[in-house]
Amino acid sequence: MPINTLIAPKIKTELPGPNATRVLEGDKKFVSPSYTRSYPMVAKHGRGIVVTDVDGNEFFDFSAGIAVVSTGHCHPDVVAAIQKQAGELIHMSGTDFYYESMVTLAERLSKIAPMPGSHKIYYGNSGTEAIECALKLSRYHTKRQNIIAFYGAFHGRTMGALSLTASKPQQKRRFAPLVPGVTHVPYPDVYRNAGTQDAEAYAIGCARFIEDKLFKTTLPPEEVAAIFVEPIQGEGGYVIGPTVFMQELRRICDRHGILLVVDEVQSGVGRTGKWWAIEHTGVQPDIVCAAKGIASGMPLGATISRAEIMDWAPGSHASTFGGNPVCIAAAMATLDVIEREGLLHNAGEVGHHMLKRMSEWPSKHKLVGDVRGRGLMIGVEIVKDKKTKEHAAAERDRIVQNAFERGTLFLGAGPSTIRIVPPLVVTKDEADIAMDALEESISMVEKSA
């Protein structure tokens, strides 16, 4: 029997099954309709890359709870660390009291930070709070008001982070006025916008727009506190910022005394095969925002700053729950597992294996326009037509639905991209099964198109 049949996920009922249907009815009645559920997956328990639903159906989770469960679902070491800490001290509030693990994790994060020297770390509970901290800190430290961010960016949904976000209009609709002083500029989407230009020249051009146009027309550079950038745009559609683009941003920041803030909430903590996606470019940021994968599913955000930048006075910024001891214990265990199990290496290897196979898809499949990624952060862009590159959102959604019915969980990103972000523990065999399911799902939609 081929290995794939032995380890493949098992679907036992029609989807959604009877128990799932009951939960969906309750959800409709009692839960905020603002959540964007792609398909009726009602999770009951998870182990490694497998999630079992309330009807006993098994799925391979190639979404990792939106790139969060880096060590896999319920890694035994992470569970043990959470249980131990919960028995000792659940909460004390680092806002007003001290506990040792806040220091220990900060030291650990300082060691893996993508910029040399000493660092200071602020703890929050989420990605948006990590950004909110970086936004306030940038203004505080530089005493400047304005921020530059990019079209396609997603930095979160609290008012400050939302002001930087420029991913989908629904995220902003009817929430204005937002935080003033934010200017959005183009992010280099090489696949979509480089046209006949050389890709590097196009990417450098996107960065130079800031200096050549913005600073010469509407925005005095000495009034800009920070540039916020995702090294790989996540919610924007898994668009990779080219190295020359990041280098050019660094040069502009250095020249004008602007802070370079990298949002690694989705791309960080090993997802791309290095601790931080920015390391693939060699560029050193001033501030790094992390969350999602840092604590394998427990809510924790971290804003890692060059030490001299975090110069704000007591009372300037804090959060009651930020850096909760149980979340910190989960983060310490997560970093231990990533190191001990060689997950940076695994993310690079399995990611390479997947990209190798999937890079043939644009020439094999009429709906696949582009496949791109780093490590285990991979996007497959679905288009109606390879020449016009018209987004095929409905087709993308049907592909993701088909894959779900075949026992494999993917999520969309951006207008028409399928995001592939399995836990970093995934094996090549498991990846093969997921790619089989995805490719079959693509073929099915192609046949019916």
Ligand SMILES: Cc1ncc(COP(=O)(O)O)c(C=O)c1O
């Ligand atoms: C790059 C990036 N920044 C910030 C956020 C916001 O994180 P959270 O949903 O934890 O607030 C996200 C969430 O998807 C993200 O992908």
